[in-house]
Amino acid sequence: MISEIDRYAGISSPIHRWDPRFRLISIFALIFSVMLLYNLQLVMIGMIFAIILTCISKIPLSFVLSRMKLVFIFVIPFFIIIPFTVIGDGVEIASFGGITLSYRGIEYVKFAAMIVLKALTAVMLIFPMVGTSRMDITIKALEGLHMPNKLVQMFAFTYRYIFVLDDEFTRMDRSLTSRGFKRQGNLYTLTTISKAIAMLFVNSYERADRVFYAMRSKGYSGTVATLHEFHTRWQDWVNTAVVVGFAVLLQVAATSDTFSAARGFL
């Protein structure tokens, strides 16, 4: 049910070899920079850069697209709703009964396109950001970036348990189905599922207790222990300079006259 983002962490590419600490920070900065843009051309340039980064990382495009499909479904309504809204002022195109469909003009189309492109760019950048190293190494990198230790631990444990509990729930669902249970839109379904999930909670709570004592007795103290060590090379600095430089450049371009657009646009 849940696919892992780090499925292609094992392949080798310049992005994979980039120190995860530097990579997380740089691409995070790039995402923020693109989101602050309010100019369609600049957002497109950002998108092209995101595509280039993903290509360099050698993560198969089919994998990226299958993940982006979800986001696409989420943002495409904006594209339809904003320029062509049922109510409001604009040029009338059609009317069905009491509902009038009106077109609000090219600025609204541009605005909607910008929202869709920005959302897709952000999701695409997630792949070179966290898809290029194993999750445990990414979590160690977060620790290296001085994120509060409790949060780092929560990320590590939660990530691990999501897959365990997902399997467990699939098992429960299967045994419910084999006893003739069907999910329908009624109160019975709701209470049955509620109780199944409640049992999942109780089971997992007890499991967490057991696992925690077992880890404690084996010397767990709260620090992330992996065999991986980070070595910073000059290449890491070069990559960081390129990506962060690009992010800054976008912001500089946005303040120049050619691409100027008021913050907030509408």
Add this chain to the structure above:
Amino acid sequence: MVHISDGVLDPWLWESGWVIIAVILAYTLSKMKTDDVPKLSVITAAVFVASLIHMQVGPTSVHFILNGFAGVMLGILAFPCIFVALVLQCFLFGHGGVTTIGINTVNMGVPALIAYLIFKTGTKLDIRPETKSKVTLFGAIAGGVGVVLALLLLATELITTGEAFYETTVLVVTAHLPIIAIEAIFTGVLAGFIATVKPEMFGEK
């Protein structure tokens, strides 16, 4: 559900979202004991998995939000848990956005804290199998309120951003109205069940 994607909101809105969660996270993390981390994580993961379950209601497919439930179970520590769940959801599924993690955490986490407050004042945290009916009732109220407040916050943010989002807001809010009832029943049943089976799950925090 109420995950706002990247690039939709005005920058000042999501920027202030980050500021707000930085403050609340700092406070709630200081209240968290390191020994609690594994238990909190497992409940976070369970909330995460449960929110992936889809049910058919009428023509649409809905799923649980469980922010009210997280508040009832975890108290103020629900806030960091919701933050962790949203970050993972963003990176594992691409639901929501990267820059909007802050504002999304506010939308879900603040109602969770209020839901906890309601649950706490209602039941006085006296949770035993004998008080099951009371726990169920206030669990249901807390679960419903969690979703209502999350929707209100979302609607306010979208409308503040621009009148272009007015119709979208109406659509999103209408689509989520049945979830309020579902969530209320669900949280009530769950809270009642846990009060009977393992009441100490509420106590430790």
